[in-house]
Amino acid sequence: MAHDLLLLVPEIAVLLTAVVVLVCEMLRRPRAALSVTVAGLALAALSAIPLLGVESTAFSGTFRVDALSTWACLILLPATALSALLARAELAGEEGEGTVYSLLCFTALGALILAGSGDLMLLVLGVLLSSLGSFALVAHRDDDRATEAAMKYFVFGSVSGGVMIFGVSYWVGATGSTLLAALGGVTGAPPAAALGLVAVVVGLGYKAAVVPFHFWAPDAYDGAPVSVAGFLSVVPKIGAILALAQVVRDLPVGLGWPLVIAAISVLTMTYGNLAALVQRNVVRLLAYSSVAQSGYFLLGVAATGGPLARPSLVVFATAYAAMNLGAFAVVLRTGRDLDAFTGLGRSRPATGAAMVIFLLSLVGIPPLAGFAGKFLLFGAALASHLLWLAIAAILNSVLSLAVYLRIVVPMYRTPDSAPTGRAPNPLASGVWGIALAVTVGLGAAVQLILGRVGP
Amino acid sequence: MNPIVPAVLGPLAAAVAIPLLRRAPAAPALLGAIVALAAGGALAVGIAHGTRAELLLPGLPGLPLRLIATPLTALLSLVVAGVGTLVLIYAVGYMKGDPERVRFFATMSFFIAAMQALVLAGDWISLLAAWELIGLSSYLLIGFWHARPGVGAAALRAFLYTRSADLGLYTAAFLFIAHTGTGVLPSAPLSGPAATLAGLLLLLAAMGKSAQTPLQDWLQRAMAGPTPVSALLHSATLVAAGAILLIRAEPLLTPGARLAVGVVGGVTTVVAGLIALGERDLKRLLAASTSSQYGLMLVAVGAGAPLAALLHLIAHAAIKSSLFLGAGVFQHARGGTGFARLRGAGRAHPRVFLGFTVAGLALAGVPPLSGFFTKDAVIAAALAGRHAPLLAPLALAGTLLTGAYVARALRLLWRGAGEEHRVPGLGWMGAGFAGLAVAAAGLGAAVGPIAAWAGGPLPVASGAGVFGLAAAFAGLALGWFVPGARLLGPLRRAAEGGFALAGGLDFWVARPALALARGCDRLEQALYAGVLGIGRLGLTLARSVRRGDERGIDGLIFALARGARTLGSRARALQTGLVHRELALAAAGAAVLLAALAVGLAGFR
Incomplete structure (x- = not known):
């Protein structure tokens, strides 16, 4: 148990950062929120360095600590911190500035979970967590354009998420397990295997803005503040791509x-x-x-x-x-x-x-x-x-x-x-x-x- | 210290220092080029003493970046640095008073550094990187006067033409690395169809950079840049890169690929020669001539004599840069390089004209100037090679045309008169020009030693000298006595009266040649239109994608909205319609995926 927690230190640090930032925002201290964000994310990234070279799993195989997930911490957390600085440059003094920092952290956490997911449920969780934060971020500028963009993003996300959960259930049925490592057994039921694969491609493809599931991206980026657009184009996208790499790792090539x-x-x-x-x-x-x-x-x-x-x-x-x-x-x-x-x-x-x-x-x-x-x-x-x-x-x-x-x-x-x-x-x-x-x-x-x- | 380091870093440091100092930009540029020249000398001395310098840098895993000094690369490095130094000296005068001198000298230095890296490259990756960098810096230099109309388009055209051909180099490099498992140059030859494919891909890359038919169009348009840029571009850098690539890769070419190289070179030398004959602008004439001369080098490579190609490349570097520098003086003196302005410009500047004539005659192949020896070697290679019946006549025709357009240019500069402007900075320009013209004249004496140094016997063929000389002199006579200016339209009849003597020759040779030249021009226009067509297709595709993505859907939505309004509903509903529509597209995409997988799985069983 303790060992499992040690492997998850970076993710836990991000979660704590997000919560503390939210508290700062409640106290109406946006500057402090920014400082906590940058410092917390930097600490989280630093805490990932000892994990370099570790190839392991946590919590009975549901979370993978490997090169992809560790490097995801080292790339995405600094990118999130830079996005937070950009957001400060763009949104300083606006209502809910601190909320933006907190949402950036939550979304980044979702991306990290995606990058390290070793279980189908974690995959779904990651997509939902990073999506919910993203919707709110796009809607930050409470005007028509932003609301429209966020609404569109939300509808698209809900449908893709629904399709993904539906299709993934076939995989679970075929293998009897939610672990990605068990996916080798999916060959017994080819139709279920194909359906699940398409569903995962839809769900993660939407997150990564892959054609033909990309339609939301130009509107959402254009409706969101520029700093948020930059963040969305980097962090959730890389998380989804790495998640896809985690999934196909265990899929039989015959599929x-x-x-x-x-x-x-x-x-x-x-x-x-x-x-x-x-x-x-x-x-x-x-x-x-x-x-x-x-x-x-x-x-x-x-x-x-x-x-x-x-x-x-x-x-x-x-x-x-x-x-x-x-x-x-x-x-x-x-x-x-x-x-x-x-x-x-x-x-x-x-x-x-x-x-x-x-x-x-x-x-x-x-x-x-x-x-x-x-x-x-x-x-x-x-x-x-x-x-x-x-x-x-x-x-x-x-x-x-x-x-x-x-x-x-x-x-x-x-x-x-x-x-x-x-x-x-x-x-x-x-x-x-x-x-x-x-x-x-x-x-x-x-x-x-x-x-x-x-x- | 390893002399390879200053050979590249000298000009590179100058490129960095110039924009930082901003004052007296020419001095660091010259210093950098001279450092590179000295480093090239040190490399050559080292090789003479049996030590081959090599520089290893960490690169991709298993593919370290290498710069090496071999007799060939050291020689090319010396040529690049030498021509670069003299052109920079000239540029001090040429650019006098230009407000953007800082940018000019910094980019020129960067250009020379990139070219040094290219000639010294010892592996495919560094070659690719340097190849890209010279493409970029030549883009910046051709577009130097970007505020003038048409210049930006010319620079973009040069960049896009050469870059599309660069695909060949990328793919060939991947083929070599994938098949041999190492990026080291010279690679081990491939076997099977991959070897011929790789050879053809290298040829494609060289055709783009060396402006070979049918990709020669960009070179003439690239004349929009300052004249020192043209001089450097045509002699020792961008355009030379293509020929250098093939000379260095010659051992890797299969017989089939060699034949293709030879044929492309032969066709180019004739086509570009005819274009040069039909030109009415001195710089554009010289540009077409460059394509033609690189065509001759490709003929030599195709005939299996890279040494002959190398010698012609070196001689051509000196000749063509001096021709351009001379043309630059005339340009300043007459405010342009159109033939109408340049009439008699040679008489007004007899010393410049002397140098221009020497270089021109060297290009035509008149003994004892340098071009005679190297062209002789190329013709001998074509005669002695495997495809002599095909390549030798093309090489000889190219030589004949060279004589003809050189004579035409000389005649134009000598006859007539025009309005003169004062030329500032003539001292610097003269110094650089003189150095190159002397090299153009005297390099012939160095042909034997250079051949021995590069380690190969010169190709010999009985009759090469006779045929070559006959073609050169016939071309010179033709060009001098036959008015190439027949293209001048209304002026033509007046000119005919004065040259009745040559009427017969004119009718039988010049007119068909000019008709062919015009035909070539038209063909070129058509090819140009073809290339544009491909571009337009891309744009149309892009537009239709946008329409599909936004406008078409928007249109539909607006139609929906209008319908909705008549029903008394709110137009606000439109956005949900948009999402529905796009979700339907996404669902269709998923369905296609599923169907493909189902078909694939059924086939799998």
Whole structure:
């Protein structure tokens, strides 16, 4: 029992942080709430470091402590803390500011549970926990647009969650157990196995914004505060992707899941990139771009079982968290409309250069973090004999260049009117500064991570 | 210290220092290039003494990043640094008074650093990284005057053209790494169909960067950048990268892939030569000529003589950069490079014209200038190679066309007169230009030693010299005496009166050639339209996706809402309809998945 609790220290720390933050908010101390959030999340992340290299389970196999769940703590908790800082930069002084921090923590906890789930019930719990927090976060700005977006997100989430619970029950019926480790026995009843797989893909695919379960994403991101949009595009998404990797790990290959995941992966990245190509609103553009990036993530899921699958997921998750949060931080400072970016490279050279680096990293240009991640993902797909998938992904990354150049090119044009962006905010600048350091440094430090992930 | 470090870090440090210091940006740039040049010299000396420098950096697991000095890579590093230094000296004068000098010199230094990394790369990953970086920096440099109309589009076009072809390099690198299990260059050759496929993919990558038919269009449009950029781009960096890739990868090519390389090179040398003949702008003429000359190098690679290609690459680096630098002086003097402006510009600047003529004649292959020896080697390689009946006539036709367009350009610069502007910074420009022109003239003496250094016998074929010289002189005569300016339309008849002597020749050779040139131009336009069509298809697809995702659904909802209003209901209900619709799409997606799985499982049994 005590040993089980020790393995769960990071998750418990996040839970405690969320509760204390809520208390701070009740006492009307938003600044204290922020400090507690950042400190608590940092402590939680630090407490995950001793777990590196541990391959174990807690509470009779229901929670897995392995490379994926431990690295999820190390990636998602700092990302959540950065999101909280961004939220402060955007929402300081608004009603319910502290609630936002607390909801960020709860949602991150849901993502962590997803990443480590070893049991179908925990999977459902993780989806629900991270979804409930997300709905409330999207609805924070109590206006029509936000309410509409949150409502849509909620309806979508309820239906997908319902489908997931329904389908998963077939798996439980077929194997007689809720443990993921028992999924090997599902082959006895192929129809039940297929139904369960589709249901899990729907539930987790909705969380990760995978085509065709992504429809909520652009509206929700656009309706939510920019900082929340950045958080939603990173933390719950990575949690869901890692959960999918946990599920397929135990599924028999005969079920054909690698092909299903691979097909969705190609569909997702192609659709995301094409849709992003015509957006005028940068937040919507980044929303579709993050849909496309989910497609790249799925490369690593489809390759599960191969030697590179886990390292590639971890490295790309780190890279994606940094570059996407960085890009959202710049959007927070600059504005949602594409026109706001005209001349940014001239009026604010540092911000402009950082944005260019984030976007090039999203394309996957060496030697940035995105390149390291994508390279490993392509390698993982190749190692699992999915050559066509790797080629589709490479073609897509060429296509995505056009998407991101649509932001970059006007940045170095002379603006027609005086720049209208908001006043500089040290918090937002600090966040993109940290994201920039990771984006640039990860390419060099990738060896360091790889040595600590293992196959 | 390992000399590889300063070879790359010298220019890179300059690229970092220039925007920080902001003052006197040319000095750090020159210093960086000279450091790289000295480092290249140190590498060569080291190799002469039997030590091969190597630099290992941690990279991906099992695939460390390597930079190596071999006779070939050290030689290329020297060429890059040498041409880079002289072009930078020239640029000090050329960019005098430009408000954005800081950005210019920083990007140029970065460009040289990236190219040094490319030529010294000892594994596929560093090669890929450097390959991308030179693509990026050339994009920045071609688009340097981005405020001028059309410049941004030209830069984007160059980037997209070369980058789509880069797919070939990515896929080939993956093939090599996947099959040999290591990224080390030179790789072990592959076997079976994968080997030919890899060769063709490398050819694709080289075609994009070296502007080979049918991907040559971007190069001429890339003339929108400053002239020193063109000089560097065409001689030792971006465009050279394609040929360098094939020269280094020549041992990996299968006979089939070699034939493809040779044919692409041969076709390009003729097509681009004809385009050059039909040009009416000096810089664009030189750009087409670049494609044509790299075509000759590919012919040599295809004939199995990478050494001949290497020699022609080095000589061409000196020749083409001096031609561009000369053209830059004329550009400043006449306010443009269109033929109408440049009439007689050579007479006004006799010393520049002398250097331009020397370089031009070297390009045509007139002895004893450098181009004679290297072109001789290429023709000999084509004659002695396996596909001589196919490749040799193409190489000779390319030589003939080279003579023709060089003579045409020289004639234009010599005859007539135009309005002169004062040219500032002529001293610096002259210094860089003179250095390169001397190299263009005298490198011929170094052909033997360089061949011995790179470790291979030069290809020999009886008759190569005779055929080559005959083609070169015939081309020069043709270009000088036949008015290529027939394209000038209303001016044509007036010009015909003065050159009646050449009427017969004109009718039989020049007119069909020009018709062919126009045809090629049209073909190029059509191909260009084709490429655009693909782009448009993508956009249409994207738009229809948006329509499917938003507009179509929105439209439906609005129709629903209108219907609802007539019934007296509230239009507010519209948003639920949207969600329903999208949920239906999601459900359809899930159903398709389920059906696919069911079919798959049935087949599985």
